[in-house]
Amino acid sequence: MSSAHLTFDSTSDKIATRVRKMRSSxxxxxxxxxxxxxxxxxxxxxxxxxxxxxxxxxxxxEAACGAARxxxxxxxxxxxxxxxxxxxxxxxxxxxVRCRPDEVLITTGAQEALDLIAKTFIDPGxxxxxxxxxxxxxxxxxxxxxxxxxxxPFDEEGMRMDLLExxxxxxxxxAVKFLYTIPNFQNPGGVTMSSARRTRLIELADRYDxxxxxxxxxxxxxxxxxxxxxxxxLSSDVIYLGTISKVFAPGLRTGWxxxxxxxxxxxxxVKQGTDLCGSxxxxxxxxxxxxxxxxxxxxxxxxRTYAERRDAMLAAxxxxxxxxxSWTHPDGGFFVWVTLPEYVDVTSMLATALEAGVxxxxxxxxxxxxxxxxxxxxxAFCYENPEAIREAIRRLAVVIEERLQLYxxxxxxxxx
Amino acid sequence: MSSAHLTFDSTSDKIATRVRKMRSSxxxxxxxxxxxxxxxxxxxxxxxxxxxxxxxxxxxxEAACGAARxxxxxxxxxxxxxxxxxxxxxxxxxxxVRCRPDEVLITTGAQEALDLIAKTFIDPGxxxxxxxxxxxxxxxxxxxxxxxxxxxPFDEEGMRMDLLExxxxxxxxxAVKFLYTIPNFQNPGGVTMSSARRTRLIELADRYDxxxxxxxxxxxxxxxxxxxxxxxxLSSDVIYLGTISKVFAPGLRTGWxxxxxxxxxxxxxVKQGTDLCGSxxxxxxxxxxxxxxxxxxxxxxxxRTYAERRDAMLAAxxxxxxxxxSWTHPDGGFFVWVTLPEYVDVTSMLATALEAGVxxxxxxxxxxxxxxxxxxxxxAFCYENPEAIREAIRRLAVVIEERLQLYxxxxxxxxx
Numbered sequence: 001m002s003s004a005h006l007t008f009d010s011t012s013d014k015i016a017t018r019v020r021k022m023r024s025s026x027x028x029x030x031x032x033x034x035x036x037x038x039x040x041x042x043x044x045x046x047x048x049x050x051x052x053x054x055x056x057x058x059x060x061x062e063a064a065c066g067a068a069r070x071x072x073x074x075x076x077x078x079x080x081x082x083x084x085x086x087x088x089x090x091x092x093x094x095x096x097v098r099c100r101p102d103e104v105l106i107t108t109g110a111q112e113a114l115d116l117i118a119k120t121f122i123d124p125g126x127x128x129x130x131x132x133x134x135x136x137x138x139x140x141x142x143x144x145x146x147x148x149x150x151x152x153p154f155d156e157e158g159m160r161m162d163l164l165e166x167x168x169x170x171x172x173x174x175a176v177k178f179l180y181t182i183p184n185f186q187n188p189g190g191v192t193m194s195s196a197r198r199t200r201l202i203e204l205a206d207r208y209d210x211x212x213x214x215x216x217x218x219x220x221x222x223x224x225x226x227x228x229x230x231x232x233x234l235s236s237d238v239i240y241l242g243t244i245s246k247v248f249a250p251g252l253r254t255g256w257x258x259x260x261x262x263x264x265x266x267x268x269x270v271k272q273g274t275d276l277c278g279s280x281x282x283x284x285x286x287x288x289x290x291x292x293x294x295x296x297x298x299x300x301x302x303x304r305t306y307a308e309r310r311d312a313m314l315a316a317x318x319x320x321x322x323x324x325x326s327w328t329h330p331d332g333g334f335f336v337w338v339t340l341p342e343y344v345d346v347t348s349m350l351a352t353a354l355e356a357g358v359x360x361x362x363x364x365x366x367x368x369x370x371x372x373x374x375x376x377x378x379x380a381f382c383y384e385n386p387e388a389i390r391e392a393i394r395r396l397a398v399v400i401e402e403r404l405q406l407y408x409x410x411x412x413x414x415x416x
Numbered sequence: 417m418s419s420a421h422l423t424f425d426s427t428s429d430k431i432a433t434r435v436r437k438m439r440s441s442x443x444x445x446x447x448x449x450x451x452x453x454x455x456x457x458x459x460x461x462x463x464x465x466x467x468x469x470x471x472x473x474x475x476x477x478e479a480a481c482g483a484a485r486x487x488x489x490x491x492x493x494x495x496x497x498x499x500x501x502x503x504x505x506x507x508x509x510x511x512x513v514r515c516r517p518d519e520v521l522i523t524t525g526a527q528e529a530l531d532l533i534a535k536t537f538i539d540p541g542x543x544x545x546x547x548x549x550x551x552x553x554x555x556x557x558x559x560x561x562x563x564x565x566x567x568x569p570f571d572e573e574g575m576r577m578d579l580l581e582x583x584x585x586x587x588x589x590x591a592v593k594f595l596y597t598i599p600n601f602q603n604p605g606g607v608t609m610s611s612a613r614r615t616r617l618i619e620l621a622d623r624y625d626x627x628x629x630x631x632x633x634x635x636x637x638x639x640x641x642x643x644x645x646x647x648x649x650l651s652s653d654v655i656y657l658g659t660i661s662k663v664f665a666p667g668l669r670t671g672w673x674x675x676x677x678x679x680x681x682x683x684x685x686v687k688q689g690t691d692l693c694g695s696x697x698x699x700x701x702x703x704x705x706x707x708x709x710x711x712x713x714x715x716x717x718x719x720r721t722y723a724e725r726r727d728a729m730l731a732a733x734x735x736x737x738x739x740x741x742s743w744t745h746p747d748g749g750f751f752v753w754v755t756l757p758e759y760v761d762v763t764s765m766l767a768t769a770l771e772a773g774v775x776x777x778x779x780x781x782x783x784x785x786x787x788x789x790x791x792x793x794x795x796a797f798c799y800e801n802p803e804a805i806r807e808a809i810r811r812l813a814v815v816i817e818e819r820l821q822l823y824x825x826x827x828x829x830x831x832x
Contacts, residue, residue, distance in 0.1 A: 140689030273556030
């Protein structure tokens with residue numbers, strides 16, 4: 001959409017205040033320009049849908065154009081198809097969450113869930129808490145409703161509960177609308193919240209009267225370590241967000257919200273005006289994928305493949321990255337979070353990296369102010385094969401090394 | 417969602433101001449309760465997807481699970497697939513609108529288009545203009561952003577331009593954010609804006625600096641009379657909303673916005689946070705439906721079938737309805753708008769109608785205040801066969817006649 005900068009913008013005086021603050025991400029524009037074949041991308045968060053067997057997809061699609069056709073082609077209820085919601089209850093049951101279909105509402109991907117929750121709960125100026133850094137799309141969804149977003153840092157055990165408690169105490173009981181967290185293999189951090197911190201989070205939320213929104217897109221993609229109990233199991237008040245994007249296919253835009261019925265009733269009202277209902281067609285396809293195909297075997301293929309890629313990335317980081325860099329060691333999911341010395345600006349480094357044939361996502365996009373995280377980057381291991389990942393990390397290390405040498409020279413000269 | 421009234425509503429103090437004003441429609445709740453098999457519904461606006469040939473649907477779905485699989489299952493761009501946008505440019509070209517694919521953005525049904533436009537342009541208190549009555553879903557979409565909605569009545573030639581001019585003159589240049597209109601076979605009115613009024617509308621919009629949003633879900637469903645030039649042809653500044661819901665299938669939730677590029681760039685930014693992108697899978701299916709199947713022949717079947725149903729409804733209204741009732745005579749689309757004497761409250765009449773085995777949509781839902789239109793109703797001829805429509809109108813006439821007799825008796829007794 002870079003052409004917008006060139007076109008005479010005749011309607012700029014009509015834009016709503018909430019939109020004036022939104023910026024097209026410079027990174028997005030850069031990526032759009034990056035069409036060279038030899039560029040290896042560590043930037044996106046795309047699951048590798050090439051791993052899905054054609055047979056399974058066709059089998060799932062068959063129902064939508066066959067027996068279930070008249071329903072698949074028609075408007076559906078705002079909450080989504082009951083049969084599909086039942087499938088999602090089954091997926092949640094596997095991880096210990098007990099929900100009934102009337103406690104589930106289907107959304108157009110988990111992204112819509114974030115928008116609906118924000119639209120339902122956020123008044124301008126309301127305080128919400130997220131991890132910092134956190135999912136870029138959550139920041140975009142929330143920001144449209146003009147909240148004041150407070151970030152709590154994480155370490156290798158997830159969100160820092162000591163800092164959360166300090167912040168909640170400072171703000172006071174009832175001062176925070178909700179807390180948004182990605183406890184498993186966080187995006188962009190790759191870190192997982194420990195059991196002890198999960199329990200603590202629920203205690204704090206209860207004490208300070210904070211709703212908890214648990215976003216769990218990657219939970220089923222664990223490569224080592226044992227299953228962690230979802231926050232939703234610790235408290236049924238938690239608003240849990242699920243999606244099939246990473247265990248099946250994001251192209252079908254099917255996610256869900258599991259929440260207490262009174263919360264869902266509000267969100268349903270909001271969804272009516274937002275898009276009326278989700279795609280019945282996609283819901284039928286999803287429903288049959290999880291009932292008529294060996295999806296658990298396919299999931300194992302996903303897990304095995306991503307685990308190899310993660311291993312390749314961590315090994316390459318060890319091999320090539322300079323001692324000044326540090327990074328997280330994810331047990332699952334798609335992402336590693338790399339921190340460089342404070343004087344490195346990874347956004348300005350991106351053009352050089354692009355020339356060197358590798359791209360990543362600069363860290364500042366994962367903070368609401370767009371300023372913090374300028375010396376960090378998110379690198380994804382989900383889409384490229386192990387060899388390409390190793391080569392990408394090697395290229396990236398060269399670019400970083402150049403920067404570091406420059407700064408080391410400045411440092412030695414006493415100029416910084 | 418009626419259970420919400422029974423559950424202890426623990427989060428009601430957390431709800432955003434914009435949602436506090438939203439109400440679950442009493443009518444919707446009533447319809448949910450209406451599960452008796454012998455009830456004939458004139459309430460919904462569901463296209464009759466049973467008319468779609470299985471072969472065509474399967475043919476269209478084949479591409480999504482076959483050759484185009486890896487794209488159909490993956491995230492897509494926020495604007496939507498270029499190939500699909502090109503198909504929509506072709507559909508618009510058929511009705512005289514010339515657009516390039518980069519002037520089109522694909523939405524999750526036209527309902528999402530309404531939300532995105534509202535989210536992009538409406539600040540609380542902004543004035544927007546619609547026909548009164550107008551599409552219920554547009555009122556829901558707009559209301560979430562708290563505008564001040566002014567309604568302009570229509571007659572058999574569409575929105576009254578004399579009243580529009582009066583209103584714009586009263587409010588002044590630049591005072592109105594946008595004007596929303598359904599010029600063809602309006603929902604719920606069934607009326608079509610005449611050519612002279614279309615030209616006049618564009619003149620007035622230009623003079624008073626008002627953006628125009630043209631919603632055209634029914635344009636291809638014309639049963640008599642000649643094609644009317646879209647507003648978008650008269651001014652390229654118009655924001656045109658299209659959808660495949662009525663010419664193919666609403667279950668695929670695929671609509672589009674055709675607008676100047678600077679407007680689309682803003683809407684794209686807003687859509688990123690709302691749902692990231694539409695269903696690639698559905699877009700592939702839609703794309704192939706309009707390129708690989710004899711869709712124009714199927715459209716002719718739709719037109720022929722709906723025309724018969726409209727004729728059946730108009731004939732039954734002539735045969736059964738009392739002289740105190742008046743109604744519109746649509747040249748296309750799905751709906752007839754019936755006006756009863758002012759003393760008849762069609763909402764309170766609905767329970768009696770339900771008992772008599774017929775339901776309709778009370779008119780007050782189509783006004784932003786929920787008060788006007790209480791003596792009107794929208795009746796749809798799109799879904800039931802001619803015999804059922806005739807029977808429904810007969811039943812409805814009996815219910816109305818009872819009300820009228822009651823009121824006539826009161827009138828005679830001088831009690832009103």
